Amino acid sequence: MSEWDDLFRQETPPVKAASQNQSFDKDAWVQKKQELRQWTYETIDATSVAVAQTSEQFQQYLDVQSRFGRYSVSNALLIMAQRPEATRIADFEGWQAMGFRIRRKETGFYILEPGEEYKREDGSTAVSYNPKKMFDVAQVIGEKPELAPSPDERTRIKALTHRAPVPIQMGDALPEGMNALYQPDVRQIVIRRGLSAGDIFRSLAQELAHAELDQGKSDYSRSDHHFQASSVAYMLSKKFGMETADFRFNRAVERLKGLEPQQIRTELSVIRDTAYTMTSRMYHLLGQLRQQQPSRTNTAR
Numbered sequence: 001m002s003e004w005d006d007l008f009r010q011e012t013p014p015v016k017a018a019s020q021n022q023s024f025d026k027d028a029w030v031q032k033k034q035e036l037r038q039w040t041y042e043t044i045d046a047t048s049v050a051v052a053q054t055s056e057q058f059q060q061y062l063d064v065q066s067r068f069g070r071y072s073v074s075n076a077l078l079i080m081a082q083r084p085e086a087t088r089i090a091d092f093e094g095w096q097a098m099g100f101r102i103r104r105k106e107t108g109f110y111i112l113e114p115g116e117e118y119k120r121e122d123g124s125t126a127v128s129y130n131p132k133k134m135f136d137v138a139q140v141i142g143e144k145p146e147l148a149p150s151p152d153e154r155t156r157i158k159a160l161t162h163r164a165p166v167p168i169q170m171g172d173a174l175p176e177g178m179n180a181l182y183q184p185d186v187r188q189i190v191i192r193r194g195l196s197a198g199d200i201f202r203s204l205a206q207e208l209a210h211a212e213l214d215q216g217k218s219d220y221s222r223s224d225h226h227f228q229a230s231s232v233a234y235m236l237s238k239k240f241g242m243e244t245a246d247f248r249f250n251r252a253v254e255r256l257k258g259l260e261p262q263q264i265r266t267e268l269s270v271i272r273d274t275a276y277t278m279t280s281r282m283y284h285l286l287g288q289l290r291q292q293q294p295s296r297t298n299t300a301r
Contacts, residue, residue, distance in 0.1 A: 036131045040110055045261040047077040052256035052264050055249040060084060066235040069276050073268045075111040082109035086136040100142035108133035153197035156240050159282035160204055166211045179203035182210040184220040201242045206233035212274045227252040228271050235275045
């Protein structure tokens with residue numbers, strides 16, 4: 001045997017003496033989980049600040065939140081930071097249950113899910129949040145179901161006005177350049193005659209957002225809530241396939257820049273919650289219309 005043969009000898013890894021040495025290291029697992037949780041919190045804060053820096057960043061956040069309306073602001077910020085192009089997400093088990101497999105070498109991303117309740121030092125109850133690894137639909141293998149066709153423009157407008165919080169009336173006395181106006185003193189919306197479907201949807205979405213934001217107080221200020229109402233209108237227009245090129249978000253940046261991360265998320269939560277309320281009403285009507293379609297087909301036969 002050559003004196004160099006030992007360089008190529010396969011070393012047998014040492015066998016651990018007892019099975020307990022291979023047991024689950026709970027302390028290491030807890031430490032890793034805490035580090036990951038801390039990373040998510042830091043990422044949420046950093047992305048909150050980033051959203052308030054430019055109108056482009058703010059618009060990108062609205063794009064993500066419009067696709068994930070049921071998710072919290074914090075989770076929308078996490079998605080934006082890690083996979084802003086995501087459209088439909090689930091965890092490994094969720095995709096598996098739907099018959100999909102994660103593509104090889106795909107890297108997941110994290111959101112936060114509620115964990116157990118715990119007591120704070122002051123005696124109040126709080127909920128812990130744990131990181132959860134998710135994957136986007138673009139990362140899975142399997143036959144994707146066809147998306148339901150988008151409703152026509154008339155149906156989208158009907159859905160937008162479904163169970164509106166205030167009456168909507170046609171009018172001819174609106175100021176030049178204004179297509180619709182929420183009037184807090186009489187709690188109604190006036191909309192100009194003769195508008196295109198896109199202008200109707202965008203204008204009504206913004207004024208309905210004002211109506212949602214107005215809590216019935218006599219001192220409601222349109223200027224204070226303009227950026228929120230405009231953001232809601234953008235999210236609904238984006239979600240339901242209406243043109244969004246005319247939206248501008250300079251006011252939003254002016255309003256948010258310089259705030260602490262938690263203050264920024266408070267403002268974003270107002271936008272998210274208002275959009276979610278309006279979207280839920282729209283889906284209520286759209287769901288009813290979908291249920292009626294088969295019966296109409298059967299009747300025609």
